[in-house]
Amino acid sequence: MKVLVTGASGFLGRAVVPAVAAAGHEVIALVRPTAAIDSLAWPNSIAILRGDLRQLGDWSTQLGDVEAVVHLAAASSGDLPTQFSGTVAATEKFLDHLPMRSLRRFVHVSSFSVYDYSAVGFRGTLSEAVPIDPRPEKRDAYTVTKILQERLVSEACEAAGTHLVVIRPGAIIGRGKDWGFGRAMKVGRFDIVFSPRAKFPLTYVANCADAIVKALDAAVPPASVYNIVDDDLPSYGTLHRLGRRFGARGAGPALYVPWFGVSLIGAMVSLLNRWMFNERAKLPEFLDRRRQLVRWKPMFYSNRAAREELRWSPAIPLQVAISETIGELTITRDHTTMTSK
Amino acid sequence: MTASTRLRAAVIGCGAIAHEHLSYLGESRRVELVAVCDTSRATASFMRERFAARASYTDASTMLREALPDVVHILTPPETHESLIRMSLNAGAHVICEKPMTGSAAATESLLKEARRLDRLLVESRNLLFNDVSQAIDKLRNEGRLGSMREVDVLLSLDLTAGPFGDLNLNGPGVALPAGAVHDFLPHLAYLFLHFAGIAQVEQVTGCLDNRSGNARVGYDHLDVLIEGGDVRGRLRIASDVAPPAFRLIVRGTERSVETDFYNPFLRIEGGDNVGKRAPLEQIGSGLSLVRAGLRNFRDKVRQHGTYHGMPRMLDAVYRALLNDEASPIGEADILATARLVDRIVAIGEQP
Numbered sequence: 001m002k003v004l005v006t007g008a009s010g011f012l013g014r015a016v017v018p019a020v021a022a023a024g025h026e027v028i029a030l031v032r033p034t035a036a037i038d039s040l041a042w043p044n045s046i047a048i049l050r051g052d053l054r055q056l057g058d059w060s061t062q063l064g065d066v067e068a069v070v071h072l073a074a075a076s077s078g079d080l081p082t083q084f085s086g087t088v089a090a091t092e093k094f095l096d097h098l099p100m101r102s103l104r105r106f107v108h109v110s111s112f113s114v115y116d117y118s119a120v121g122f123r124g125t126l127s128e129a130v131p132i133d134p135r136p137e138k139r140d141a142y143t144v145t146k147i148l149q150e151r152l153v154s155e156a157c158e159a160a161g162t163h164l165v166v167i168r169p170g171a172i173i174g175r176g177k178d179w180g181f182g183r184a185m186k187v188g189r190f191d192i193v194f195s196p197r198a199k200f201p202l203t204y205v206a207n208c209a210d211a212i213v214k215a216l217d218a219a220v221p222p223a224s225v226y227n228i229v230d231d232d233l234p235s236y237g238t239l240h241r242l243g244r245r246f247g248a249r250g251a252g253p254a255l256y257v258p259w260f261g262v263s264l265i266g267a268m269v270s271l272l273n274r275w276m277f278n279e280r281a282k283l284p285e286f287l288d289r290r291r292q293l294v295r296w297k298p299m300f301y302s303n304r305a306a307r308e309e310l311r312w313s314p315a316i317p318l319q320v321a322i323s324e325t326i327g328e329l330t331i332t333r334d335h336t337t338m339t340s341k
Numbered sequence: 342m343t344a345s346t347r348l349r350a351a352v353i354g355c356g357a358i359a360h361e362h363l364s365y366l367g368e369s370r371r372v373e374l375v376a377v378c379d380t381s382r383a384t385a386s387f388m389r390e391r392f393a394a395r396a397s398y399t400d401a402s403t404m405l406r407e408a409l410p411d412v413v414h415i416l417t418p419p420e421t422h423e424s425l426i427r428m429s430l431n432a433g434a435h436v437i438c439e440k441p442m443t444g445s446a447a448a449t450e451s452l453l454k455e456a457r458r459l460d461r462l463l464v465e466s467r468n469l470l471f472n473d474v475s476q477a478i479d480k481l482r483n484e485g486r487l488g489s490m491r492e493v494d495v496l497l498s499l500d501l502t503a504g505p506f507g508d509l510n511l512n513g514p515g516v517a518l519p520a521g522a523v524h525d526f527l528p529h530l531a532y533l534f535l536h537f538a539g540i541a542q543v544e545q546v547t548g549c550l551d552n553r554s555g556n557a558r559v560g561y562d563h564l565d566v567l568i569e570g571g572d573v574r575g576r577l578r579i580a581s582d583v584a585p586p587a588f589r590l591i592v593r594g595t596e597r598s599v600e601t602d603f604y605n606p607f608l609r610i611e612g613g614d615n616v617g618k619r620a621p622l623e624q625i626g627s628g629l630s631l632v633r634a635g636l637r638n639f640r641d642k643v644r645q646h647g648t649y650h651g652m653p654r655m656l657d658a659v660y661r662a663l664l665n666d667e668a669s670p671i672g673e674a675d676i677l678a679t680a681r682l683v684d685r686i687v688a689i690g691e692q693p
Contacts, residue, residue: 084387
């Protein structure tokens with residue numbers, strides 16, 4: 001198929017583009033006009049389309065023969081207007097110019113952020129059955145815009161009869177994005193690690209890219225949704241220890257704060273917020289009760305649907321993924337060889 | 342307040358500044374928010390839900406025809422203001438427009454005349470005059486504690502190349518106005534100068550307006566001008582390449598000087614009795630005042646009482662004036678004086 005990948009030069013896109021090409025598809029990589037792609041060493045067969053979805057341009061006239069889409073483009077930082085423009089309004093423009101009715105598959109990459117974490121009990125399981133957060137404005141701009149983006153895509157696909165598959169990855173880890181190896185903050189030389197026994201819902205970037213490739217032609221019903229996390233999920237404490245053991249730059253000795261302590265602080269701050277600021281205070285993540293639940297509440301994460309229906313399994317194990325993230329190893333595209341750096 | 346004593350408001354343009362306007366419109370008892378309008382369906386629909394507007398539109402003329410607003414807020418990019426203002430005035434609505442209303446004083450004057458002919462109010466936003474620190478300086482001045490005005494300096498240090506104005510992924514100019522990104526902020530500096538100087542026109546404007554970043558999309562990103570008008574002189578600066586981000590205002594009179602910042606507000610008052618040997622007392626007092634300001638700013642950041650906190654006050658004053666048939670808190674003469682000073686400053690520049 002001729003597959004258009006948006007957000008192709010982003011963190012996940014850089015892994016998705018060669019993975020889609022390796023699966024035998026013809027790839028059009030939509031990258032921003034200023035994106036530096038020479039160092040990415042993509043195969044010559046990949047067609048580069050430069051454009052910014054926030055603004056109509058040449059890109060909008062070159063989508064006529066696209067057969068499938070992997071939609072990764074989104075703004076992951078900035079205030080609400082900035083993220084809205086880069087995620088929601090940009091997606092609206094994109095959908096308006098796609099040949100929706102002739103598309104064979106639309107793979108939309110959403111996020112774990114869209115879920116209502118308060119609906120998952122203590123040590124419960126986050127699966128695709130968990131509802132979408134009904135009050136995302138109480139969390140953050142990323143949650144608001146990713147929910148709206150997913151809704152836009154779903155509505156457009158439903159209206160056009162386009163076969164949609166939604167991929168919701170957990171925390172994508174890889175070289176250039178290490179999530180601080182699970183630390184909540186740094187105080188002097190120490191890393192403060194919250195909820196050290198809670199699972200860290202990570203997926204290694206190449207594993208996530210493989211799941212997206214599988215979603216392009218898996219025999220699954222329209223509007224299917226799949227959570228993507230790796231198999232051997234570490235706890236926050238284990239992830240931090242692994243990072244230290246493999247020599248992650250900047251990783252210091254850990255000071256653990258158990259979930260009970262994190263939760264207690266969050267509950268007290270939440271009460272103060274209600275009492276003093278009518279719930280309008282903008283708090284950092286580590287003090288914000290609703291965002292604490294998302295990040296540190298002990299729970300389990302299921303990838304069963306992706307394994308059974310997409311027939312996906314994460315090929316790169318945790319320790320190799322951590323080594324690669326730190327830069328000790330380079331993993332080749334077919335995952336069969338690893339080279340010491 | 343009943344619906345009949347409220348004004349029907351609509352917003353055209355749902356970008357970043359619309360969140361500030363709509364925060365007021367969605368909650369005010371003087372307003373019934375009848376419509377939001379944006380060329381993006383998703384944006385208009387989101388803002389309708391978020392601020393409980395009655396309807397959303399993607400076309401301004403349809404919105405004016407169907408929603409019949411009494412007041413239209415025009416919050417689109419500056420180059421679109423003129424036609425939308427005319428359309429709204431001709432639809433019988435009063436207009437509150439974000440700054441800069443137009444790209445020239447002549448265009449602004451023409452619109453103000455049109456509004457007068459149609460017996461409608463047309464105001465350009467000047468929200469910083471309604472911030473706590475501006476009101477505190479007004480009070481000092483009105484009480485005569487500053488003496489006669491002599492100097493007004495305004496410095497905006499902000500990287501104009503960051504964000505959409507200088508985003509090289511986007512085509513065309515960041516701001517489609519003669520002085521580029523500087524032009525977008527210039528009305529703030531101009532009205533602050535004129536307001537605190539207490540004058541309506543200036544005699545001399547000298548200085549430079551140029552591009553120092555090399556970013557072609559941003560247009561001009563640096564301004565440094567000296568202004569003289571009557572007994573008052575001043576310096577207006579916009580710098581993209583200095584740290585930290587600040588929006589500093591210094592007003593100096595024959596009795597006292599006062600300094601403040603709109604981003605991280607404080608008030609330092611020098612002069613009066615605390616000069617000469619008593620100057621250290623002023624420094625100790627100012628130090629304590631700075632500590633209090635720091636604590637207050639910390640609290641304000643938590644409760645999101647930010648740089649735009651003057652906006653709801655400004656809008657409320659305009660709506661109150663409209664409802665009570667009183668004079669607008671932002672007068673036609675002030676708007677025109679600001680536009681003329683902006684024109685003088687823009688004329689200094691050469692296109693990069």
